[in-house]
Amino acid sequence: MKIRDIHLGVLSAPLKKPFKTALRTVLEVTTNVVVVETDEGVCGYGEAPPTAVITGDTNGAIRGAVEERLRPLLKGRDLEDLNGTLDVVDGALVHNTSAKAAVDIALHDLWGKSLGRPLYSLLGGASREIRTDYTISVNPTEVMVKDSLEAVAEGYEALKIKVGTDFALDMERLSEIRRAVGGEILLRVDANQGWTAKEAIRTIRFLEDEGLGIELVEQPVKAHDYDGLKLVTDSVDTLVLADEAVFSPRDALVLLSMRAADLINIKLMKTGGIRNALAICAMARASGVECMIGAMMETKISVTAACHLASAIPVITRADLDPPILCSTDPVRGGAIYNGSTITLSDGPGLGIEGIDGLVLQ
Numbered sequence: 001m002k003i004r005d006i007h008l009g010v011l012s013a014p015l016k017k018p019f020k021t022a023l024r025t026v027l028e029v030t031t032n033v034v035v036v037e038t039d040e041g042v043c044g045y046g047e048a049p050p051t052a053v054i055t056g057d058t059n060g061a062i063r064g065a066v067e068e069r070l071r072p073l074l075k076g077r078d079l080e081d082l083n084g085t086l087d088v089v090d091g092a093l094v095h096n097t098s099a100k101a102a103v104d105i106a107l108h109d110l111w112g113k114s115l116g117r118p119l120y121s122l123l124g125g126a127s128r129e130i131r132t133d134y135t136i137s138v139n140p141t142e143v144m145v146k147d148s149l150e151a152v153a154e155g156y157e158a159l160k161i162k163v164g165t166d167f168a169l170d171m172e173r174l175s176e177i178r179r180a181v182g183g184e185i186l187l188r189v190d191a192n193q194g195w196t197a198k199e200a201i202r203t204i205r206f207l208e209d210e211g212l213g214i215e216l217v218e219q220p221v222k223a224h225d226y227d228g229l230k231l232v233t234d235s236v237d238t239l240v241l242a243d244e245a246v247f248s249p250r251d252a253l254v255l256l257s258m259r260a261a262d263l264i265n266i267k268l269m270k271t272g273g274i275r276n277a278l279a280i281c282a283m284a285r286a287s288g289v290e291c292m293i294g295a296m297m298e299t300k301i302s303v304t305a306a307c308h309l310a311s312a313i314p315v316i317t318r319a320d321l322d323p324p325i326l327c328s329t330d331p332v333r334g335g336a337i338y339n340g341s342t343i344t345l346s347d348g349p350g351l352g353i354e355g356i357d358g359l360v361l362q
């Protein structure tokens with residue numbers, strides 16, 4: 001099976017309610033879909049949403065990377081040589097991890113389709129149930145408490161709470177949410193690089209002293225501040241999860257050798273796809289560090305790829321894969337099956353995606 005062409009499309013899905021963090025409000029998920037077409041008419045799907053503040057990738061950057069670099073280099077390549085083809089993707093241009101992820105995911109989808117097997121199985125896994133947490137948007141405290149109680153009533157056992165820059169308000173929100181949901185629910189706090197190392201240590205120690213039972217704090221300091229991250233990790237009892245700090249396997253190698261965090265959050269849009277994510281998982285496992293799998297505001301195409309990875313790789317012990325739940329429509333037929341907080345996978349070949357409604361190819 002050879003690659004005949006690569007097409008780009010746009011897909012949008014409105015959110016049920018606005019997704020709000022300290023930095024932005026999102027009303028709908030809009031993503032760039034990559035369709036890799038083969039000479040046998042079989043297509044592989046991938047996607048890349050623009051998340052410029054995290055990856056640096058705008059729509060224009062993603063589309064340019066695919067059209068000007070990846071498409072000409074990949075046309076005519078034999079799919080049997082998956083690793084050789086992924087090397088070409090990796091070497092085609094620096095950075096641009098979202099575009100690379102979209103193509104990597106589509107190639108893995110085709111790998112499964114060409115062999116007639118689901119991707120999780122080819123990655124060495126059995127289909128297992130994944131439980132995702134649920135993100136509580138930044139709102140007035142009473143709204144966040146109400147959203148948390150609704151999520152718990154729907155069966156979520158872990159809530160991810162975005163914190164802002166207002167210490168007193170954030171502490172009020174976290175203690176009110178803890179009081180409302182009881183002691184059994186896992187509470188995860190995502191600071192999205194909002195603190196200095198000293199602010200993080202002071203804040204996390206306060207949370208510990210208040211007995212709020214926070215399971216983990218995600219990316220307390222700036223992405224590049226590995227020394228600061230290590231200082232926080234060494235100074236508090238709460239688990240520290242690296243997110244924006246780790247894009248590539250090389251980032252993971254440095255962070256793991258420094259023991260700068262307790263956990264790594266893997267997102268395919270940061271790693272540049274499944275193969276690099278597997279490399280990070282292998283290093284984390286060798287270091288005795290567990291991983292979370294997360295996503296940007298993506299549709300079910302790339303989130304399904306993340307689910308296959310999570311299903312196959314035991315070192316991924318936590319999942320933050322709620323974007324498809326936040327959307328009011330699901331344009332993807334097949335793929336990951338969401339039932340409340342529980343995600344399962346079909347045994348369809350590749351990603352198990354049967355089609356995409358409303359996809360406009362360009």
Ligand SMILES: [Mg+2]
Nearest residue numbers: 190218219243
């Ligand atoms: Mg995060």
